[in-house]
Amino acid sequence: MAKRKHYRRSDKEPAELEITTFLNLMVILIPFMLINAVFSRVNILELDLPVSSGSSSVNQPILSVEVIVRAQAIEVGNGQGILVSIPKEDDKYDLKKLSAFLVELKAKVPDKLDATVLMEPDIQYDNLVHVMDAVRTVEVRKTGEELVQKIELFPNISVGDAPQ
Numbered sequence: 025m026a027k028r029k030h031y032r033r034s035d036k037e038p039a040e041l042e043i044t045t046f047l048n049l050m051v052i053l054i055p056f057m058l059i060n061a062v063f064s065r066v067n068i069l070e071l072d073l074p075v076s077s078g079s080s081s082v083n084q085p086i087l088s089v090e091v092i093v094r095a096q097a098i099e100v101g102n103g104q105g106i107l108v109s110i111p112k113e114d115d116k117y118d119l120k121k122l123s124a125f126l127v128e129l130k131a132k133v134p135d136k137l138d139a140t141v142l143m144e145p146d147i148q149y150d151n152l153v154h155v156m157d158a159v160r161t162v163e164v165r166k167t168g169e170e171l172v173q174k175i176e177l178f179p180n181i182s183v184g185d186a187p188q
Contacts, residue, residue, distance in 0.1 A: 087102055087103075087132075087133050087136060088101075088102055088103030088140070089102070089126075089129065089136065089138070089139040089140065089159075089178055090102070090103060090139070090140045090142060091122070091139060091140070091141045091142070091155060091159055092106075092142045092143075092186045092187075093117070093141065093142070093143045093144065093147050093151060093152070093155055093186065094144050094147075094186065095144055095146065095147065096111060096112055097109050097110055097111045097112060098110045098117055098118075098122055098155065100122070100125055100126070100129070107125075107129075108125050110122055110125070117151060117154070117155065119154060119155065119158040122155070122158050122159075123158050123162040123177075126158070126159060126162070126177050126178070127162055127175070127177065130175075130177050130178070136178065137178060137179055137180050138178060138180035138181070138182065139159050139177075139178035139180070139181055139182070140181070140182045140183075140184060141155055141156055141159060141181055141182070141183050141184075142183075142184050142185060142186040142187070143183070143184075143185065143186055144185075144186045145185070152183070156181055156183075159177060159178050159181060160176070160177060160178065160179050160181060161174050161175065161176055161177060161179075162174070162175050162177055163175075
């Protein structure tokens with residue numbers, strides 16, 4: 025006859041779950057994450073799509089600012105033609121020249137707030153962001169002073185594809 029194993033019930037109490045170390049960790053982690061959430065704020069740019077030129081309006085502005093980013097140069101136009109072409113230097117876009125020209129353009133039409141940035145398909149996204157920053161604002165440093173003043177140029181930016 026086969027022997028049967030008899031399991032005896034244990035009269036011991038079940039072990040308690042020790043969670044004090046976990047609670048200590050949460051007490052430190054939660055405030056740390058809340059404090060860091062303030063510093064990791066994401067900026068979102070609101071962009072408009074370019075309006076087709078077929079619509080005629082009485083209140084339509086005289087000047088249309090178009091910044092066209094090409095593979096070898098940045099061109100600034102007025103909707104009818106190219107005003108200036110700024111070639112690349114050392115395989116980088118010259119954003120200082122672009123900003124200087126846009127400051128002159130803004131002086132001619134101070135009420136103008138919108139501009140269109142048009143890009144060729146193979147241009148890197150990083151270049152788009154830098155060009156948009158140069159079109160939106162410019163930092164002016166007065167000679168002999170360390171104070172930098174930001175001047176708003178064309179804050180309302182539309183993005184589109186460059187014409188061939």
